[in-house]
Amino acid sequence: MALSTLRRWARGLKQQALVVYFAARDPRTPWPVRLLALTVAAYALSPIDLIPDFIPVLGLLDDLVLVPLGVWLVLRWMPLDVARDARERAQVAAERPVSRGTAAVVVLVWLLAAALVTAWAWRAWNA
Template sequence: MLPRLVAWARRLKRDIAVLAIALRDPQAPLVARLLAAIVVAYALSPIDLIPDFIPVLGLLDDLILVPAGLWLVLRLMPDEVLARARDKAAAAPPCKRSRIAGAVIVCLWLALAIWAGRHLLLLLRS
């Protein structure tokens, strides 16, 4: 069972890299590119929709949302775009974690939280 889970996790990681490359392809449909950007950002984000410290639910969002998003985007992307992205991902050296990328993602989440908070306050005041 454990080897199957490890293989599944590696495939997910590889597919996230493939989507990150495919979303930059100009031949990819706009809807697939937008969904790919959302899935990649969510998968790489240090902030989850449901925090991991909440028992069961915190891990279920990662186990359900990311694979479901991957499945949907892989169905929407044309085969030739995915083939080119897989070739580029296989040829690319392994990525190192980037603190700058992490900081950018955290800033984007903070900006989204501030925006949502402001709009929520406006709704509550009216």
């Protein structure tokens, strides 16, 4: 598979993750689908993976299987009018420029959360 094809596929998956995100925020989405959509969107759009990408095979498996499967389930279970509106909002959002400052804030929040969990675990282990 060519690199340009992979980039196109990844861009399409990001677009679908945005659709899932906007559908999760729509009050017309049933709560079980909303919960799944929030989980999928948070995982897909987060800069930190459950399984780091540097781990051979498994690191990419979550991106290649879990995220598309979650997106597919959410899109399959959500009402059609919600899906249509979410696609329109995702299209508009995808055309906006990327904010590196916001990305830095997200990474800092994740690092702070990891540090707090590590400190808590350290104290609990040594108590």
